[in-house]
Amino acid sequence: MAFMRLPRWAIALPVALSIAGLSGCGSGAPATSTGSTPAPAGGGAGEVTVFAAASLTGTFTELGKIFEAAHPGTTVRFNFGSSATLAQQIAQGAPADVFAAASPATMKIVTDASPAGTPATFVRNKLQIAVPADNPAKVDELKDLTDSEVKVALCAEQVPCGAAAVKALDAAGLKVTPVTLEQDVKATLTKVELGEVDAALVYRTDVIASAGKVRGISFPEADQAINDYPIAALAKAPAGDLAQRFVDLVLSRQGKDVLTKAGFEAP
Amino acid sequence: MTSSTPERAGPAAPQGGAGGAGGRPVSSDRISGRPPWLLVVPAVLGLAFLVLPLTGLLIRAPWTTLLRRLTEPHVLEALRLSLVCATVATAVCLLLGVPLAWLLARVSFPGRRLVRALVTVPLVLPPVVGGVALLLVLGRRGLVGQWLDSTFGITLPFTTAGVIVAEAFVAMPFLVISVEGALRAADQRFEEAAATLGASRWTVFRRVTLPLIMPGVVAGAVLCWARALGEFGATITFAGNFPGTTRTMPLAVYLALETEPEAAIVLSLVLLAVSVIILAGLRDRWVNSP
Numbered sequence: 001m002a003f004m005r006l007p008r009w010a011i012a013l014p015v016a017l018s019i020a021g022l023s024g025c026g027s028g029a030p031a032t033s034t035g036s037t038p039a040p041a042g043g044g045a046g047e048v049t050v051f052a053a054a055s056l057t058g059t060f061t062e063l064g065k066i067f068e069a070a071h072p073g074t075t076v077r078f079n080f081g082s083s084a085t086l087a088q089q090i091a092q093g094a095p096a097d098v099f100a101a102a103s104p105a106t107m108k109i110v111t112d113a114s115p116a117g118t119p120a121t122f123v124r125n126k127l128q129i130a131v132p133a134d135n136p137a138k139v140d141e142l143k144d145l146t147d148s149e150v151k152v153a154l155c156a157e158q159v160p161c162g163a164a165a166v167k168a169l170d171a172a173g174l175k176v177t178p179v180t181l182e183q184d185v186k187a188t189l190t191k192v193e194l195g196e197v198d199a200a201l202v203y204r205t206d207v208i209a210s211a212g213k214v215r216g217i218s219f220p221e222a223d224q225a226i227n228d229y230p231i232a233a234l235a236k237a238p239a240g241d242l243a244q245r246f247v248d249l250v251l252s253r254q255g256k257d258v259l260t261k262a263g264f265e266a267p
Numbered sequence: 268m269t270s271s272t273p274e275r276a277g278p279a280a281p282q283g284g285a286g287g288a289g290g291r292p293v294s295s296d297r298i299s300g301r302p303p304w305l306l307v308v309p310a311v312l313g314l315a316f317l318v319l320p321l322t323g324l325l326i327r328a329p330w331t332t333l334l335r336r337l338t339e340p341h342v343l344e345a346l347r348l349s350l351v352c353a354t355v356a357t358a359v360c361l362l363l364g365v366p367l368a369w370l371l372a373r374v375s376f377p378g379r380r381l382v383r384a385l386v387t388v389p390l391v392l393p394p395v396v397g398g399v400a401l402l403l404v405l406g407r408r409g410l411v412g413q414w415l416d417s418t419f420g421i422t423l424p425f426t427t428a429g430v431i432v433a434e435a436f437v438a439m440p441f442l443v444i445s446v447e448g449a450l451r452a453a454d455q456r457f458e459e460a461a462a463t464l465g466a467s468r469w470t471v472f473r474r475v476t477l478p479l480i481m482p483g484v485v486a487g488a489v490l491c492w493a494r495a496l497g498e499f500g501a502t503i504t505f506a507g508n509f510p511g512t513t514r515t516m517p518l519a520v521y522l523a524l525e526t527e528p529e530a531a532i533v534l535s536l537v538l539l540a541v542s543v544i545i546l547a548g549l550r551d552r553w554v555n556s557p
Binding site for chain 1: 504508513525526528
């Protein structure tokens, strides 16, 4: 009865909006990866779809341009995100041609689920302590992160940068209580850039990519938590041969140059 | 489940409002003839569209290990946090949102259209962007947050209060829009009559307007609570993700999805079951079901 007196829009609008809002919530999840729902690769041979770890965003975008220049008429499409998310997407049948992961463990999820070429380690990455440019908490070594006054962000243990952080802290025999466990390395870095945390453990390459917005501090225990990045062309690759050629480019001299320039280490 | 809430709230018309609706058809049962297939077919399709994903969850659920997974402490912890935060966020929305809706519906002021549009901003904004916006304002170095920190020593990010702020931000429009709709549809003659009898504007609001629009308020609060319960993007961006303080069920689901999709399904089912039970319970409590 009461609702009979509501204008129709008053009923329809909240309903419509709730649908919009709830779906918006879902799509918010992988927002750190650009274009996280790749369209089916119906384009065929002219298109290579590369799923790559968030930490490869800058370098792989550059390599994609090089690849497109070398193979006129082809386009390289990227899906950047946390390696663990990407691995699940591929295991669930996402149409990827190439997978570049930030850890062998996430690569294994993919190679276990479907046949792929043998993964090759193409770079290694090391952790650094990232602090805001003005370093408000005066952090200068790993031990400082154990101070309860220092707000620390780490990656969640489920994603490679988080697994590496745990390994490094274990190696140092330190116990850090972070204020947040972020879902990928870029989200962790953002918390430092905004000054919401005093320090975070991220990759050296992310510090370099932030172009001065955060400062990186190296620490010796990082050597015991080096991440190997494997890359593989997937056997069911819709792009076929092109997929392997992209992998070849990444492993080539030219690929190495791009990657080491960004702070990655050669394997 | 949220889609039919305005209707559910309908029959709970307060005494004051029942008279105003007199003379209109009470329910569709009075209209004879078959429901036209032009309405029934899309309705069934719509229902299937909403329910099928749920079936997918049920089919893929690891039933054999369900009980063991459910009783894991971190699941209960996340569930408790989710329920507490969504409920407090709804309370905050009621405290601020009902007056805001009243202002929009009853007081004419310059720029009202613009304000009304601004209220819906959190609906349009991707939740992650909402979270970033909250950080820029209420974060440790944010416009207001800086002052909160230096004056009161309060920092919202990475705290349970931060989760509530994020959820209230995203969910409040649902409440405001519902309540404003109810207010604009309510018969204003009751308010006028009360005023001529000498009631102050506050008394009119408390004794006449509020009971009159109660179904709309309840419907809005239910929508608001449901939205807050499922909130993910703004929460993880603004409040971060730490077990016990800010890791609500949706965050736990997302993280579980990274390594163990089965655990994510279990968590989703728990969230779903709890919200359905509570919403169904509310319906009996607030509405005299036909």
